[in-house]
Amino acid sequence: MRETSKKVLFWALMFFGAFLLLTQVGYSDGDDAFFYQYTHEMGFFEYLSWRYQTWVGRMSGEAMVYIAFSLGIWFWRIVNAMMLVLLPCGVLKLAEKAAGIRTKNFLPGESVAVVSGYLLMAIMTVGYAAIWINGSIFYTWSFTCGIWALVPVADIVFDTGDGGSGDHNTWHFFYSIPCAVLASMSIEQMAAVLVTFEVLAVLVVILRKHEKQRTILLIIQTAVTVVAFVILFLAPGNDIRVASEVQNWMPQYEELSFGEHLFVTVQWLVSSFANENRLLLFGIWLAGILHIICKNERKASDVACMTAAGLFSAAALLPFAGIKVFSDCGLHIADITVRLEQVPRIEEMQAANWFAMCWWIAALLFTCILIWKVSKHNVVLMLVWLGGIASEAIMHFSPTIYASGARVYYLTDWMCMFIILVLAFKMPGKKWRDLYYSIVAGLGVWNLLYQVINYI
Numbered sequence: 159m160r161e162t163s164k165k166v167l168f169w170a171l172m173f174f175g176a177f178l179l180l181t182q183v184g185y186s187d188g189d190d191a192f193f194y195q196y197t198h199e200m201g202f203f204e205y206l207s208w209r210y211q212t213w214v215g216r217m218s219g220e221a222m223v224y225i226a227f228s229l230g231i232w233f234w235r236i237v238n239a240m241m242l243v244l245l246p247c248g249v250l251k252l253a254e255k256a257a258g259i260r261t262k263n264f265l266p267g268e269s270v271a272v273v274s275g276y277l278l279m280a281i282m283t284v285g286y287a288a289i290w291i292n293g294s295i296f297y298t299w300s301f302t303c304g305i306w307a308l309v310p311v312a313d314i315v316f317d318t319g320d321g322g323s324g325d326h327n328t329w330h331f332f333y334s335i336p337c338a339v340l341a342s343m344s345i346e347q348m349a350a351v352l353v354t355f356e357v358l359a360v361l362v363v364i365l366r367k368h369e370k371q372r373t374i375l376l377i378i379q380t381a382v383t384v385v386a387f388v389i390l391f392l393a394p395g396n397d398i399r400v401a402s403e404v405q406n407w408m409p410q411y412e413e414l415s416f417g418e419h420l421f422v423t424v425q426w427l428v429s430s431f432a433n434e435n436r437l438l439l440f441g442i443w444l445a446g447i448l449h450i451i452c453k454n455e456r457k458a459s460d461v462a463c464m465t466a467a468g469l470f471s472a473a474a475l476l477p478f479a480g481i482k483v484f485s486d487c488g489l490h491i492a493d494i495t496v497r498l499e500q501v502p503r504i505e506e507m508q509a510a511n512w513f514a515m516c517w518w519i520a521a522l523l524f525t526c527i528l529i530w531k532v533s534k535h536n537v538v539l540m541l542v543w544l545g546g547i548a549s550e551a552i553m554h555f556s557p558t559i560y561a562s563g564a565r566v567y568y569l570t571d572w573m574c575m576f577i578i579l580v581l582a583f584k585m586p587g588k589k590w591r592d593l594y595y596s597i598v599a600g601l602g603v604w605n606l607l608y609q610v611i612n613y614i
Contacts (some may be wrong), residue, residue, distance in 0.1 A: 161386055169243055172273060179237035180289070186232065189292040197227040215393025216508055218386070219296045226295055238294050239295035241302045246272040248305035249576050255312040256576075257583035267595035268579060275575040277602030278441065279567070280434035281290060281609040286565035288376040297568050300344030304352045305572075307338035307379070311359045314372055315538075331375040338379050342386040345571050347549045349387045354545065367478040405555045408498050411557040421504050423554040425515065425530040429487040430550060432518045434567050436485070437605055438574035442525055443467040443474075445581035448594055449532040452586045463528055470521045487514045494560050524549065532581060539577055546573035 185194055186394060197205060202224055209220045214319045250265075250272045276284055287297035310330035338356075342349040360380050365372045414422065431439060450456060450464045473484040488511030507515075516603045526543060533539045549569045553559040559566075578598070585591050 162262070162264070164266070165269075168264065168266070168269055169247065172190075172331070173239050173243045173333050176242040176280060177235060180235040180239055183235070183289055183291065185291060190290075191579045193223050193227050193292055197224045210393050211395055213395040213399050215343070215390035215396055216345070217343045217389070218340040219300055219516060222295050222344075224460070226291070230399055231291070231326075234291055234295075237318055238288075238298065239596050241294070241298050242288060242508060245302040245305060245572070246275060246575075248302060248309065249275070249572055250579060252305065252312050253311060253576050253583060255309075255316045256536075258316065259583055264273040267592055268582065271582065271595045271598050274599045274602035275438075275572065277606045278437040278598070279571045279574075281606065281613065282562050283434055283564040283567050283571065285588065286563045287568035292567050296345055300341050301569060301572065303337040303344075304341030304348040307334045307341055307352060307383075308355060310334045310372075311356060311376060311379075313366065314376055314494070315362050326429075328372055328375060328591055331379060338383045338505055338536045342383045343390050345569075346390070347552060349383075349390065350552065351545050351549060351569065351573075352488075353380075353383055353387050358541070368589050400557065403561075406497060407561040408501065408559075410499075410501050414501070418501075418503070419554065422501055422559070423551065425487055425489055425502060426553070427547070427550050428515055428518045428522070429485075429489040430567050430570075431522060432485040432487055432514060433477070434564055435574065436477075437569060437601060438571050438578070438600070439521065439525060440471050440474045441531065442574060442579040442581065443471045444530045444597065445578060445585065445594065446528040447471070447592050448585055450580065452590055463531060466524055467528060470524065473517065478604075483487035484514055484517055485509060487511055487518070490509075491560055493561055499559055515569055529577065529581075533584065536580075539580060542573050542576055546570040549573070 185191065196208075200208065202221075205224050206217055206220055210217060214220070226237065250268060253268075253272075254261075254265075276288070282463060286293045288294050310328075311334070313330065338352060341352050356376070357380060360377055362377060444467075447464050447467050450460045453460065456464075476483075477485050488507045491498065491502075524538070529536070529543055531541050547570070553562070553566055556562070582591055582594055583595060
């Protein structure tokens with residue numbers, strides 16, 4: 159079978175599998191019922207104006223919501239299945255470009271690994287951000303647009319192209335600019351990441367004096383993204399929304415001291431990596447270990463990094479055995495769907511909770527060092543890693559830091575998956591890469607089964 163046919167078959171099967179799953183999903187109470195009601199009672203522009211004035215500046219997300227709810231659930235099922243395919247496809251394509259891979263051949267190991275990203279996540283993260291109708295539109299659809307908006311940006315920065323180094327692929331901007339608008343006016347996390355990397359790309363092309371036409375197109379895309387981002391934040395409904403969310407979800411929000419607010423943010427962020435995101439970190443640590451094993455000569459620093467990566471990896475797997483001493487950061491909120499009258503306090507922390515917090519803070523710092531070392535000082539990977547942390551840290555400014563649920567971790571998980579793929583591409587020897595992909599995919603399947611058996 160030709161390489162193109164294999165690639166089409168793999169992603170077609172992925173699409174139909176996702177579609178079959180989505181046929182079992184219907185409208186939920188709460189937000190889905192709310193959007194269904196108002197999208198059927200108002201005209202398109204009337205609805206967007208009402209939302210912008212009274213609630214949120216996410217006009218692209220709201221527009222997609224209006225279209226999806228107006229055209230019905232089967233439209234959503236088809237489009238969402240397509241987005242569930244295009245998102246990992248886009249992450250894989252960006253990883254290829256960042257790793258300097260120029261091939262049109264089907265990459266079975268890499269394709270299986272990137273799809274396994276869904277399985278490595280917490281089931282609630284995927285549920286909220288990819289399966290829930292309202293959540294999937296705001297998160298999966300907008301993130302997919304953001305990823306594909308970066309494809310021509312990556313072509314320029316890494317000097318790649320689907321047609322080789324001589325093919326500038328300027329036509330990609332005809333889809334990437336609309337995608338950038340859709341992403342930058344949907345979810346603030348994706349918008350911030352997109353703007354940051356586009357601005358950095360502009361600086362790179364100016365310093366390198368790239369081909370003029372692509373430079374102009376990149377500047378246009380960046381300018382359009384920034385304008386859309388500003389429009390999002392200037393929405394008069396934003397202040398109304400924040401005030402309402404303070405009352406509905408965290409009445410203590412405005413009364414917290416700087417220290418209390420900082421503790422709440424750090425505890426929540428560290429706990430997310432210790433629990434929901436830990437297997438994505440395991441993937442990074444395992445890649446680092448294999449990189450070091452493949453070296454002909456190992457220094458004392460290599461052995462130290464490999465040992466540390468092994469210890470952190472083992473701790474990340476302990477919850478499967480019911481051992482939570484490394485993952486319990488003291489964040490015990492019984493129900494995030496009701497108003498939180500009392501935020502977690504430092505006084506409630508036990509010695510074991512502080513140990514877990516310190517362990518995972520050390521793990522995050524070590525991950526930064528490991529990525530820098532095994533990637534041979536790859537600045538892009540470092541920025542992606544820091545961006546993944548920042549995309550969660552931005553919730554410091556939101557009273558829905560708990561109520562937003564696990565979907566907030568979605569972007570961080572995909573940024574970790576990007577790092578995993580780039581490190582895998584750089585791994586010497588097909589034997590080691592295949593072993594790595596098998597472990598990643600197997601762990602993903604186990605993680606899904608474990609969660610289904612224990613939590614559903």
